[in-house]
Structure formats: C-alpha cells, structure tokens
Amino acid sequence: MKRFLLIASLVLMISACSKTAEEVAVTSDDPLDLITQERLYSHLAYLADDALEGREAGHEGYALAAKYVAEQYAAIGLEPGGSEEWYQQVELQTYLLDPDSPVMTVHRDGGDAELGARVDFVMGGDKVRAENSIRGEVVYVGYGAHAPEYGYSDLEGVDLEGKIVAYFTGGPASITGDKLAHFSSTTNKSKEWAARGAVGSIALYSRKLEESFPWERASQVYGAKPSSSWVNTSGEASNYVPEIRGSALISPAYAAEMLEGSPISFEEARDAIEASESASVPLGFEVSLARKTLHERITSPNVVGLLRGTDPELADEYIVYSAHLDHTGITTVPVDGDAINNGMYDNAMGTAIMIEAARALAANPPRRSILFVALTAEEKGLLGSDFFAHYPTVMKESIVANVNMDMPLFLFPMDEMVAFGAEHSSLGAVADAAATAEGFTLVPDQMPEEILFSRSDQFSFVKQGITAIWLDTGNQSSDPDVDGPAVIKDHLLNHYHKPSDDLTRPINWEAALKFTRANARIGWGIGNDDDRPTWNEGDFYGDMYGP
Numbered sequence: 001m002k003r004f005l006l007i008a009s010l011v012l013m014i015s016a017c018s019k020t021a022e023e024v025a026v027t028s029d030d031p032l033d034l035i036t037q038e039r040l041y042s043h044l045a046y047l048a049d050d051a052l053e054g055r056e057a058g059h060e061g062y063a064l065a066a067k068y069v070a071e072q073y074a075a076i077g078l079e080p081g082g083s084e085e086w087y088q089q090v091e092l093q094t095y096l097l098d099p100d101s102p103v104m105t106v107h108r109d110g111g112d113a114e115l116g117a118r119v120d121f122v123m124g125g126d127k128v129r130a131e132n133s134i135r136g137e138v139v140y141v142g143y144g145a146h147a148p149e150y151g152y153s154d155l156e157g158v159d160l161e162g163k164i165v166a167y168f169t170g171g172p173a174s175i176t177g178d179k180l181a182h183f184s185s186t187t188n189k190s191k192e193w194a195a196r197g198a199v200g201s202i203a204l205y206s207r208k209l210e211e212s213f214p215w216e217r218a219s220q221v222y223g224a225k226p227s228s229s230w231v232n233t234s235g236e237a238s239n240y241v242p243e244i245r246g247s248a249l250i251s252p253a254y255a256a257e258m259l260e261g262s263p264i265s266f267e268e269a270r271d272a273i274e275a276s277e278s279a280s281v282p283l284g285f286e287v288s289l290a291r292k293t294l295h296e297r298i299t300s301p302n303v304v305g306l307l308r309g310t311d312p313e314l315a316d317e318y319i320v321y322s323a324h325l326d327h328t329g330i331t332t333v334p335v336d337g338d339a340i341n342n343g344m345y346d347n348a349m350g351t352a353i354m355i356e357a358a359r360a361l362a363a364n365p366p367r368r369s370i371l372f373v374a375l376t377a378e379e380k381g382l383l384g385s386d387f388f389a390h391y392p393t394v395m396k397e398s399i400v401a402n403v404n405m406d407m408p409l410f411l412f413p414m415d416e417m418v419a420f421g422a423e424h425s426s427l428g429a430v431a432d433a434a435a436t437a438e439g440f441t442l443v444p445d446q447m448p449e450e451i452l453f454s455r456s457d458q459f460s461f462v463k464q465g466i467t468a469i470w471l472d473t474g475n476q477s478s479d480p481d482v483d484g485p486a487v488i489k490d491h492l493l494n495h496y497h498k499p500s501d502d503l504t505r506p507i508n509w510e511a512a513l514k515f516t517r518a519n520a521r522i523g524w525g526i527g528n529d530d531d532r533p534t535w536n537e538g539d540f541y542g543d544m545y546g547p
C-alpha cells in the first residue's frame with residue numbers, strides 16, 4: 001500500500017514536471033536548456049523505485065516501466081514507433097536443462113564408460129528442442145576456429161561430417177582485439193562446425209578458463225538456471241544453430257583421462273592452443289550425448305518513439321537511439337534484507353538520458369528521423385536489441401546509425417567521455433565534436449582487451465551492418481583528490497547488479513547534464529549531415545557485416 005501511494009505521488013510529480021516542460025519550451029531558445037536535473041531525477045525516481053521490483057523483462061515491474069516510457073514519449077511529442085502503438089512485443093523463450101536428464105557416454109572398442117553428471121561433465125539446455133540424443137566420432141579441433149583470412153584455421157581439410165568436435169573456448173593469441181570477439185564466439189564457431197556436418201560439441205578446459213571459472217564452480221552453476229533467447233513468428237530462436245544437437249563441458253580431470261591413448265594428450269592439446277598451433281585430429285572413439293530441456297514463453301516489449309525528420313529527402317532515414325530499460329529483478333541473494341536490484345545506474349540512468357535527449361531533439365528536430373528505443377531483455381543476453389535489429393519497425397536499410405547508452409557512471413566530477421566503437425566509423429568524429437562542445441575530451445576505450453564494444457546492445461546493430469557507438473563516461477576524475485578508477489572498481493564490485501545500485505548512489509549532476517547534452521548533440525550531428533554515416537575504409541566490422 002505504501003508503495004502504491006509512493007507511485008501515485010511520483011506520477012503527480014511527473015505530470016507537474018511536464019507542465020514546466022511546456023513553459024520552458026516557450027521561454028527558451030536553446031533546446032538543450034530543456035535538459036534539467038529535475039527531469040532526469042524524476043525518471044530515476046520512478047524507474048529505480050522498489051515498486052518496479054528491478055524491472056525484469058516479462059515481469060510486472062518491467063510492464064510499468066514500459067508504460068512510463070511510452071507516456072514520457074507522448075508528453076515530449078514523439079509519435080508511436082512500435083508495431084503495436086508504442087510497443088514492439090518481443091517473444092522470449094526460456095530454456096532450462098531438465099536436471100535429471102543429462103547423459104554422456106564414451107564408447108571405445110574395449111567397452112562403454114558412463115560419465116557422472118556434475119562430476120565429469122555439465123550441459124546446458126537446448127534453445128528449441130525438448131529432447132536431444134546424438135552419437136558420433138570425436139574429432140579434436142583446437143579452438144575450433146576458422147579465420148583463414150588471418151592465417152588461422154582449425155577446420156581446414158578436417159572431416160566433420162556426423163562428428164562431435166572437442167574444442168577449447170576462446171581463440172588463438174595470433175588473432176587480436178575485435179577480430180577475436182568474432183572468431184572466439186561459440187555461436188560463430190558452431191555455425192562453421194555445422195556447415196561441415198558436425199552434430200555436437202564437447203568443450204575442454206583451457207588453463208586460462210580454469211583460472212577464471214574453476215571446475216568446482218562450473219559443476220555447480222552451469223546449466224542450473226534458465227537462459228533465454230528471442231523467438232520470431234516462424235519459431236526461429238536467436239543465435240540457435242539447430243545442427244549442433246548436443247553439447248557438454250567436461251572437467252579437466254576427465255579430459256585428461258578421455259584423451260589418454262589418443263593421438264594428442266590433454267596437456268599436449270593445451271600446449272598447442274597456447275602456442276596458436278592447429279593440431280586437429282580424430283580421437284578414435286565415439287561419444288553419445290542426451291538431454292531433455294524445459295521451455296517457457298514470455299513476452300516483453302521494446303518501447304519505440306518516433307521523431308520525424310524535417311527534410312523530405314532524408315526523413316525516411318532513421319537514427320536509432322537505444323537504452324535498455326530492463327534490469328535483473330529480484331535477487332535470490334538479498335543484501336542487508338534488500339532483495340530488489342533497482343538498477344539505478346544500470347540502466348534507469350541511460351533510459352533517463354535518452355528521454356531527455358529526445359525532449360531536446362524534439363524541440364528542434366533534425367533532417368533525419370530518430371527512433372528512441374527503450375530495450376527489453378538486455379540483461380538476458382542483448383535480446384531486445386537483437387530482435388529489434390533483426391526486425392526493426394522501419395526498413396532495416398533505412399537505419400543509418402545506432403547511438404546506445406548503457407550504465408554511464410557519474411560518481412565524481414569528470415571531463416572525459418568514451419564512445420565505444422568510435423574508431424570503426426564516421427560516428428567517431430560526430431561523437432568527438434559533441435563531446436568537445438560540452439567541454440569533454442573524448443578518450444579512447446580504456447580497456448580494449450575486454451572488447452566491451454561487443455558486450456552491449458549496440459553490437460546487435462553492428463551485426464546487422466549498422467554503424468553504432470556506445471556512449472560512456474571516462475574512468476578519470478577531473479578532481480585530483482578522487483581516484484576515479486578506484487571509485488569505479490568499488491561500484492562494479494559492491495553495487496553493480498546488486499540491490500544497492502539505487503538512488504542512494506552518488507550522482508554528479510554537472511557531469512550527468514553535460515553528458516545528456518552531448519548525447520542530444522550527436523542526434524543533430526548525424527541527423528543534419530548531408531551524408532549518412534559510413535564504416536571506415538577497411539574496417540573489420542564494416543567488411544564483415546556492412547553493406
């Protein structure tokens with residue numbers, strides 16, 4: 001009841017705010033003056049309130065958040081841009097391994113060996129099928145990567161027809177940066193294996209994986225919780241490779257035993273991948289894998305607002321602004337009695353910034369049109385953005401760029417900004433100009449080895465060939481007394497994806513306001529340019545996915 005009252009008073013407060021908006025709109029010439037601390041705060045206060053229960057996709061709290069964003073779009077004067085008014089419904093399928101079902105057997109001339117589930121091996125569920133059962137010869141394929149254009153292949157000339165591959169996660173050190181993100185992706189590898197006729201996969205433990213995800217932990221958590229994918233009307237699921245009908249991860253101890261007497265031992269295989277050497281070879285035995293999977297369907301919307309461009313020639317081209325609206329919901333691990341992951345910074349903040357950038361842009365619309373998309377199910381694996389990028393509510397070819405915001409942190413005074421992906425396209429120059437106009441210095445990605453660009457929603461657009469940037473704040477504080485990286489590390493360790501990512505976190509409003517203004521400027525920068533954005537000449541992503 002108390003919560004309900006709080007919501008009611010917030011709604012009143014917000015409608016009071018939008019009246020002020022109209023007043024400001026007529027009294028100020030500069031649309032950027034519409035961006036205020038009060039407005040940003042009012043969005044955070046609503047979206048990060050306990051009443052929204054952490055905005056988990058498919059849950060009531062997310063539905064409330066989606067309705068709120070649609071009302072904000074309407075108040076700003078946007079048009080509905082979804083497939084059902086403001087909404088684009090995304091159908092999500094959760095899949096969970098039936099815990100009693102997994103079976104893995106090794107077949108040799110000397111007899112069969114049945115392995116122990118969660119002792120020798122773990123499995124996840126199948127995204128679509130309720131039951132899988134396969135048997136095949138096992139072929140060792142190193143990383144299982146195929147990148148001949150970069151002088152590396154574990155698959156060239158290897159017969160995989162009807163086979164099960166034994167592989168290590170990751171990719172060779174000889175392939176670096178962005179390229180490694182592509183070639184080490186298990187989905188991309190699986191497509192290569194499937195194209196060669198493989199039916200299953202067994203993942204082996206590298207020494208590196210053992211450090212970050214020890215077997216003791218994997219044996220408990222792997223496949224224990226439901227995962228999700230989106231499903232389209234034809235029943236296709238995202239990142240699904242139907243040909244690969246069985247997969248398992250096996251313990252380092254069992255891998256050593258399994259490869260005994262094979263042409264390559266487990267430790268030899270580990271040495272080979274560390275030296276970026278392909279050593280693919282049939283192992284001389286067969287394996288069967290079987291499992292059952294439990295499925296459930298839920299629906300959760302992306303919320304889409306349209307700002308129509310002013311130039312008759314260019315209004316049919318669209319910039320997509322995006323920020324994920326969902327968060328992780330209610331945790332099973334309460335902290336000090338609080339179980340609600342409010343997601344104030346992650347990503348009520350990005351959503352608030354997008355709404356306020358939209359307000360400023362709507363006061364002086366650029367020549368191109370803009371879609372503002374509050375995305376669902378980012379926290380379940382970039383699902384809302386991947387669905388939108390596959391099935392946008394406008395022609396895919398007419399989308400010229402994506403500008404994404406995800407969890408910008410304003411924990412201290414700052415004068416640095418980052419635009420992840422700036423180095424790949426002409427959007428870099430636009431972001432640079434916008435940042436400079438607000439007194440920020442645009443600094444390069446400070447942790448390129450983390451390949452962060454591939455880890456938020458903008459990457460869904462990149463994979464459809466659309467130029468994209470993800471705007472973030474820098475690590476350094478402009479206050480010499482503040483150790484910026486230490487403050488951020490503390491946030492990531494103690495508050496990120498925890499109940500304390502709420503309105504008790506500090507917010508440096510000066511930085512937040514400048515950042516929001518820079519965000520809006522990017523819309524004018526892209527939207528008023530004579531030419532649509534382009535991938536840089538010879539860019540890896542542009543060549544891989546671009547037109």
Ligand SMILES: [Zn+2]
Nearest residue numbers: 327346379497
């Ligand atoms: Zn998150």
